[in-house]
Amino acid sequence: RGTPKYSGMVEDCCCDYETVDHLNEEVLNPSLQELVKTPFFRYFKVKLWCDCPFWPDDGMCRLRDCSVCECPESEFPESFKKPHRFSMNDLVCQEGKPQAAVDRTLDSKVFRGWSETDNPWTIDDETDNDEMTYVNLQLNPERYTGYTGPSARRIWDAVYSENCPKYPSQGLCQEKKILYKLISGLHSSISIHIAADYLLDEATNLWGQNLTLIYDRVLKYPDRVSNLYFTFLFVLRAVTKAADYLEQAEYDTGNHNEDLKTHSLIKQLLYDPKLQTACPIPFDEANLWKGQSGPELKQKIQQQFRNISALMDCIGCEKCRLWGKLQVLGLGTALKILFSVDGQENSLQLQRNEVIALMNLLNRLSESVKFVHEVGPAADSVMEGH
Numbered sequence: 001r002g003t004p005k006y007s008g009m010v011e012d013c014c015c016d017y018e019t020v021d022h023l024n025e026e027v028l029n030p031s032l033q034e035l036v037k038t039p040f041f042r043y044f045k046v047k048l049w050c051d052c053p054f055w056p057d058d059g060m061c062r063l064r065d066c067s068v069c070e071c072p073e074s075e076f077p078e079s080f081k082k083p084h085r086f087s088m089n090d091l092v093c094q095e096g097k098p099q100a101a102v103d104r105t106l107d108s109k110v111f112r113g114w115s116e117t118d119n120p121w122t123i124d125d126e127t128d129n130d131e132m133t134y135v136n137l138q139l140n141p142e143r144y145t146g147y148t149g150p151s152a153r154r155i156w157d158a159v160y161s162e163n164c165p166k167y168p169s170q171g172l173c174q175e176k177k178i179l180y181k182l183i184s185g186l187h188s189s190i191s192i193h194i195a196a197d198y199l200l201d202e203a204t205n206l207w208g209q210n211l212t213l214i215y216d217r218v219l220k221y222p223d224r225v226s227n228l229y230f231t232f233l234f235v236l237r238a239v240t241k242a243a244d245y246l247e248q249a250e251y252d253t254g255n256h257n258e259d260l261k262t263h264s265l266i267k268q269l270l271y272d273p274k275l276q277t278a279c280p281i282p283f284d285e286a287n288l289w290k291g292q293s294g295p296e297l298k299q300k301i302q303q304q305f306r307n308i309s310a311l312m313d314c315i316g317c318e319k320c321r322l323w324g325k326l327q328v329l330g331l332g333t334a335l336k337i338l339f340s341v342d343g344q345e346n347s348l349q350l351q352r353n354e355v356i357a358l359m360n361l362l363n364r365l366s367e368s369v370k371f372v373h374e375v376g377p378a379a380d381s382v383m384e385g386h
């Protein structure tokens, strides 16, 4: 490995590159890799066939690898099919009951069952049951699919030009800059996954790493690498902020041993002492949306993010759409945790699918950061030697 190219603080964050790489490799990546394989986190509920609200679909995917294999009814957990165990109304009733008074800890519990509350940042909601299916994410890895050309390009163009134009050096306010950086960081991560698992030779079906591609699309541009680290820390902050809620949540899939393991992995990840000492607040959201125009600005950016979420239905490649929808829902969940909780204790409510998206997104970003750290110097020196 060469000398680290990125050093100092990650822009707009509270941790430096070295600490992030170290924490990721020691703590976060190993736990996340395990977590996303558990039955709770590997099934994602998604509506794959929606009309694109902006232009007719041109289904521009070339390879068989574009398609998603959906789970048969019998595969995903029984508990996912059942309606939520109790509603907020039940809880209101419970409060007056003598049993509720006995266990005082009930009052301090932040988790009150998976919610059905809409996420104001996205258009995708788990409760929208029409034509939704479950997908085993482990069987549908995010990688090269052959989806390129004008169809893919116009989605990214629409995402950037209509919703978060690149900030002219100091021109934009902090909040708009953050939206841009989140999208750019996600874009870097998608490109890195394409490069990490690429079809090198179609004739022999040889898959492997494409270092030229990662260099040309990401490493050549320091801001794209910086935005990837930023997005990783932003999502990590959301996860740690929601720690109490996530710790108390039910990871029930009917498989007792697996569910215990899921819960213990979650705890291990959220309360790791190394994470708590080295990078306790990965991103500081406290100073955003301040001033008179704060609420109006928040509504505007929320609408822009919802547009980005709607654009995911226009992706003409099923597997890219799956991961696009999942990761945008994951970002929307992070935004909801950081910015849409009214400050009162216990007011956070998350849908099961939001938490699945959030943790899978964090894992994808963690993989990308690891890949850049491990392969980046080699790719840089190969390409710079040319």
Ligand code: FAD
Residues within 6 Å of the ligand: 142, 143, 144, 145, 146, 147, 148, 149, 152, 153, 155, 156, 183, 184, 185, 187, 188, 190, 191, 194, 217, 224, 315, 319, 320, 321, 323, 324
């Ligand atoms: P693109 O990646 O399409 O980039 C377009 C333009 O955006 C670039 O020319 C550049 O100006 C700008 N840009 C690029 N990266 C950044 C960045 N990090 N920050 C800021 N600006 C940037 N293809 C797959 O093979 N597998 C997938 O799983 C997959 N998932 C996708 C998910 C989504 C949501 C979308 C929209 C596309 C997906 N694609 C996927 C397609 C893939 O992202 C590329 O669009 C495609 O490979 C063509 O790449 P390109 O070289 O034209 O540049």
